[in-house]
Each structure stands twice: as C-alpha cells, then as structure tokens.
Amino acid sequence: MWQLYQFPLCPFSRKVRLLMSEKGVGYELWRENPWEGRDEFLGRNPAGRVPMLHDPDKKLTLCDSRAICEYFEETSEKPQMIPGNASARAEVRRLVSLFDENFYEDVSGPLLLEKMKKRVILRQPPDSRALRQAMKLAHEHLYYVDYLLDRRPWLAGATMSLADIAAAAHVSVADYLGGIDWAGHDQSRSWYAVMKSRPSFRPLLAERQDGIQPPSHYGDVDG
Amino acid sequence: MWQLYQFPLCPFSRKVRLLMSEKGVGYELWRENPWEGRDEFLGRNPAGRVPMLHDPDKKLTLCDSRAICEYFEETSEKPQMIPGNASARAEVRRLVSLFDENFYEDVSGPLLLEKMKKRVILRQPPDSRALRQAMKLAHEHLYYVDYLLDRRPWLAGATMSLADIAAAAHVSVADYLGGIDWAGHDQSRSWYAVMKSRPSFRPLLAERQDGIQPPSHYGDVDG
Numbered sequence: 281m282w283q284l285y286q287f288p289l290c291p292f293s294r295k296v297r298l299l300m301s302e303k304g305v306g307y308e309l310w311r312e313n314p315w316e317g318r319d320e321f322l323g324r325n326p327a328g329r330v331p332m333l334h335d336p337d338k339k340l341t342l343c344d345s346r347a348i349c350e351y352f353e354e355t356s357e358k359p360q361m362i363p364g365n366a367s368a369r370a371e372v373r374r375l376v377s378l379f380d381e382n383f384y385e386d387v388s389g390p391l392l393l394e395k396m397k398k399r400v401i402l403r404q405p406p407d408s409r410a411l412r413q414a415m416k417l418a419h420e421h422l423y424y425v426d427y428l429l430d431r432r433p434w435l436a437g438a439t440m441s442l443a444d445i446a447a448a449a450h451v452s453v454a455d456y457l458g459g460i461d462w463a464g465h466d467q468s469r470s471w472y473a474v475m476k477s478r479p480s481f482r483p484l485l486a487e488r489q490d491g492i493q494p495p496s497h498y499g500d501v502d503g
Numbered sequence: 504m505w506q507l508y509q510f511p512l513c514p515f516s517r518k519v520r521l522l523m524s525e526k527g528v529g530y531e532l533w534r535e536n537p538w539e540g541r542d543e544f545l546g547r548n549p550a551g552r553v554p555m556l557h558d559p560d561k562k563l564t565l566c567d568s569r570a571i572c573e574y575f576e577e578t579s580e581k582p583q584m585i586p587g588n589a590s591a592r593a594e595v596r597r598l599v600s601l602f603d604e605n606f607y608e609d610v611s612g613p614l615l616l617e618k619m620k621k622r623v624i625l626r627q628p629p630d631s632r633a634l635r636q637a638m639k640l641a642h643e644h645l646y647y648v649d650y651l652l653d654r655r656p657w658l659a660g661a662t663m664s665l666a667d668i669a670a671a672a673h674v675s676v677a678d679y680l681g682g683i684d685w686a687g688h689d690q691s692r693s694w695y696a697v698m699k700s701r702p703s704f705r706p707l708l709a710e711r712q713d714g715i716q717p718p719s720h721y722g723d724v725d726g
Contacts, residue, residue: 326647327601340590344604346569347596354589366577367563373570378550381567424549 285312285321285332288487289396289456291388292345292380293331294449299349299442301480303356307333315401346376349442361442372436375443379450386417388450391457396492415459422465429467448475452484456494477501508535508544508555511710512619512679514611515568515603516554517672522572522665524703526579530556538624569599572665584665595659598666602673609640611673614680619715638682645688652690671698675707679717700724 282300284307286293300307312321314330325332325343333342342348353362362372391414394406425447428435436443451472454460462469475481485499505523507530509516523530535544537553548555548566556565565571576585585595614637617629648670651658659666674695677683685692698704708722 327597327605329604342590342593343597344600347593347600350573350596351589351593354592366574367565369577370565370570370574373573374550374566377567377570381552382550 281335281337282307283310283334283336284308285310285334286330287311287313288489289392289453289492290330291384291450291453292329294452294484295380295442295446296331296333296345296348297484298445298449298480299352299361301483302359302361302445302478303352305352305356315397346380349376353442359440361440361445363439363441364437368437372441372443375436376446379443379446383421383447383450387414387421387459388453390414391454391459395457396489400491411459414454415461418454418459419461419465422460422462422468425471426465426467429471435471444471444475448472448481452476452481456489456498457492458495473502504558504560505530506533506557506559507531508533508557509553510534510536511712512615512676512715513553514607514673514676515552517675517707518603518665518669519554519556519568519571520707521668521672521703522575522584524706525582525584525668525701526575528575528579538620569603572599576665582663584663584668586662586664587660591660595664595666598659599669602666602669606644606670606673610637610644610682611676613637614677614682618680619712623714634682637677638684641677641682642684642688645683645685645691648694649688649690652694658694667694667698671695671704675699675704679712679721680715681718696725 282305284293284297284300286297286309297307312318312330312332314321314328317328321332322328324334324341327343329343331345331348333348334340342351349361353360362369364372390410394411394414398404398406425435432438434440434444435447451460451468455472476485481501485501488494505528507516507520507523509520509532520530535541535553535555537544537551540551544555545551547557547564550566552566554568554571556571557563565574572584576583585592587595613633617634617637621627621629648658655661657663657667658670674683678695699708704724708724711717
C-alpha cells in the first residue's frame with residue numbers, strides 16, 4: 281500500500297490524491313509538515329516538499345507531484361488523465377503548470393502563507409494587502425477558467441483530465457481559506473460543483489487543517 | 504520551423520534548447536522579455552513565461568518547459584531523454600523538478616533577480632546578502648550532485664537524461680552570473696565539463712545577455 285506523506289491543505293498533495301482516487305489506486309495518509317524539516321523525510325526526499333509517496337514493499341519512493349502523476353498515468357488503469365495525441369497532452373500539461381505555478385504563486389501560495397503558515401508556524405498576523413491581492417488575482421484566474429469553459433466542456437478539452445484535477449485542487453485550498461468569491465463566475469462555479477460532487481473529492485472536503493475552519497459553503501457539494 | 508521565444512539567461516529556455524538540439528529538432532530563436540508583458544505574447548501564453556514554442560505552419564503553440572520536453576520526448580527520434588521503466592522515468596522527472604523548482608528558487612532565480620533584473624529592469628543595486636545566500640545554497644546543491652555522481656555515471660542513472668540537461672541549464676545560468684564556486688566539487692565539475700563539451704551546448708556558451716559579461720572560465724569547455 282502506498283504511503284502518501286502530506287498535510288491537509290497542500291494543493292499538490294490534493295492533486296495526487298484526486299488522481300489516485302480517480303484511477304482506483306489505494307493509499308494511506310501519513311501526516312508530514314515539510315516546514316519541520318524532519319531528517320528521515322529529507323533523507324528520502326532532498327527537495328523537502330510534499331507530496332511524497334513511499335511503498336515499503338516495493339522499496340520505492342516517488343517525489344514531486346508532477347512526476348508522481350506521470351508515474352500513475354504510465355502504470356495505472358484507465359481512465360486516462362493525460363489523454364489524446366502529443367499536442368492534446370501538451371495542452372493538459374500546460375494547464376497543470378498554469379495552476380501549479382501561476383495560480384499557486386498568485387493565489388493558493390499567498391493564502392497558505394497568510395492564513396496558515398503565519399498563524400501556525402510563524403505566529404504573525406496576516407498581511408491584509410497580500411490577502412486582497414491574492415483574492416483579486418483569483419478573479420483573474422477564474423475569468424480564464426470561465427473563458428476556457430465557454431469553449432470546451434472541460435478545461436483541456438472534451439474529457440476530464442489532470443488539468444481539471446490540478447485546477448480543482450488549487451481552487452479547493454483557496455476556497456477553504458476564504459479566498460474565492462464566486463460572484464460573476466458561473467461557468468467556473470458549475471465546473472467546480474461537478475468536481476466537488478465526485479467521490480474522489482469527498483475525503484478532501486471532510487478534512488480540516490488544525491485550527492482553521494473553512495467558510496460554510498466550502499463542503500457544500502451543491503455549489 | 505519552430506520559433507522558440509526566450510531570453511539568453513532563461514534556464515528553462517536553455518533546458519528546452521538543449522533537449523531539442525540533442526534530438527536534432529530545428530528551431531529559430533525569437534527574443535522575448537516576458538517582464539515586458541507584450542500583448543501578443545500573453546494572448547498566446549497566459550502564463551506569461553518563457554520558453555514558448557510556436558509553429559506557424561502547424562498553428563501550434565507549446566507553453567511550459569516541462570510540457571514542451573514531454574512533447575518532444577513523445578514525438579521525436581532517439582535519443583530518449585526520459586528513459587527506462589516508470590520508476591526510472593519518475594527519477595528523471597524528480598531531478599528535473601529539483602532543479603526547476605529548488606535550484607531555481609535557491610540559486611538561479613535569486614542570481615537572475617539580483618544580477619540581471621535589478622540591473623536591467625528595476626535599476627536597483629543588488630542585495631549582497633541575497634547573493635551570498637544564493638552562492639552558499641549553490642554549494643549545497645552541488646554537494647548533492649557530487650553525491651549522485653559517486654553512485655551513478657549520470658544524474659538519474661546509467662545514461663544521460665533530461666535530468667542532466669535541466670541541471671546543466673540551471674548551473675550554466677548560475678555560472679554565467681558568477682554564482683558557482685567549483686572548489687571542492689570535482690565530480691560536479693567533471694560532469695559539467697562533459698555537458699559543456701557537447702555540440703548542443705556550444706551556442707549557449709557563445710551567447711551574451713545584454714550588458715552582463717560572464718567570468719572568464721564560463722565558456723571554457725575544458726572545465
């Protein structure tokens with residue numbers, strides 16, 4: 281059984297969990313706070329980031345969320361989550377990167393810093409200017425999601441893909457932390473309601489990060 | 504013919520250029536300074552980052568350096584640059600991420616900020632504390648490269664892979680900017696000398712970023 285090292289509000293770990301659930305790959309959760317720099321964790325994973333997957337029977341460790349997703353795309357049963365020809369697959373990966381890099385840098389990363397790390401680790405008050413900026417940039421990202429969904433049923437094309445999973449993982453963390461205002465984003469809101477209603481999403485919506493409560497609409501699968 | 508949008512010291516563009524050259528895929532260079540936020544560039548590439556590849560004949564645009572590398576791994580001739588079974592491929596991708604994320608955040612990113620962006624764009628003096636920190640962290644990364652090369656002929660295993668290409672791309676940018684002290688890193692230095700001597704590397708070593716000169720050893724292919 282895979283051991284998945286993570287903390288509840290890590291968007292990259294959420295992406296991997298959603299992918300594994302969609303593909304029917306079992307795992308057990310192991311709590312890892314990467315900011316604690318635990319020696320055994322760093323020994324296996326010099327990057328010092330979660331998620332990390334470890335299989336004690338196979339003596340195999342996988343690090344980096346995109347490398348992990350590619351691994352399961354190569355080794356697991358359908359449904360394919362990076363589907364199509366090479367250019368369709370490049371479009372899925374472009375969008376995964378847009379959320380893992382740009383959305384994280386603009387929205388989910390700053391929200392995690394201001395609302396989780398400053399509270400739990402640094403014991404500092406949040407910077408309200410940074411929070412406003414993250415919420416403003418969240419709108420810009422959601423406008424782009426609306427734009428894509430005006431043209432395609434799912435973010436990268438005709439079927440659900442890793443692009444939807446990555447986007448929903450980041451949006452769910454931002455939503456948990458009160459950073460998403462859904463007003464004016466009907467397409468994005470409907471798409472996210474569909475994602476939330478999938479069985480793979482249920483365990484994520486039920487989890488809580490220590491001492492931080494989400495807004496009341498967060499776990500509501502009717503949007 | 505592929506049009507590759509980039510600026511000379513972008514490590515992600517260097518990675519893609521090395522991969523394309525190793526695979527014998529032709530391209531022409533188009534200069535793009537992403538910090539200028541050119542409308543036509545952002546219209547094709549909402550992430551606003553280089554490299555971007557565009558093929559006007561195929562009407563195809565590829566964004567995100569990892570998505571681009573996967574595209575050429577799927578569509579191009581040998582040599583394979585993400586070789587082996589799924590776990591070997593995961594190891595290549597783990598190391599690509601270690602350089603694209605950790606090394607960039609610790610070393611090549613801060614050096615680019617302090618020595619290029621502050622000079623060319625922000626018109627500010629560099630922060631000498633940040634420069635010292637980047638050079639210190641470069642040592643730690645090179646110790647890990649030494650460690651890997653004590654156990655394997657190439658970074659990810661028995662053959663040259665995208666891991667070597669990504670690492671050499673980032674190291675070359677750090678070296679250009681005077682951020683690498685090779686003392687005490689004999690394994691890394693020998694490995695990098697081999698990388699520099701490849702025909703794919705020559706065009707990179709001959710290029711100059713406007714107004715910034717590299718140290719004299721930078722282009723020396725004998726190490």
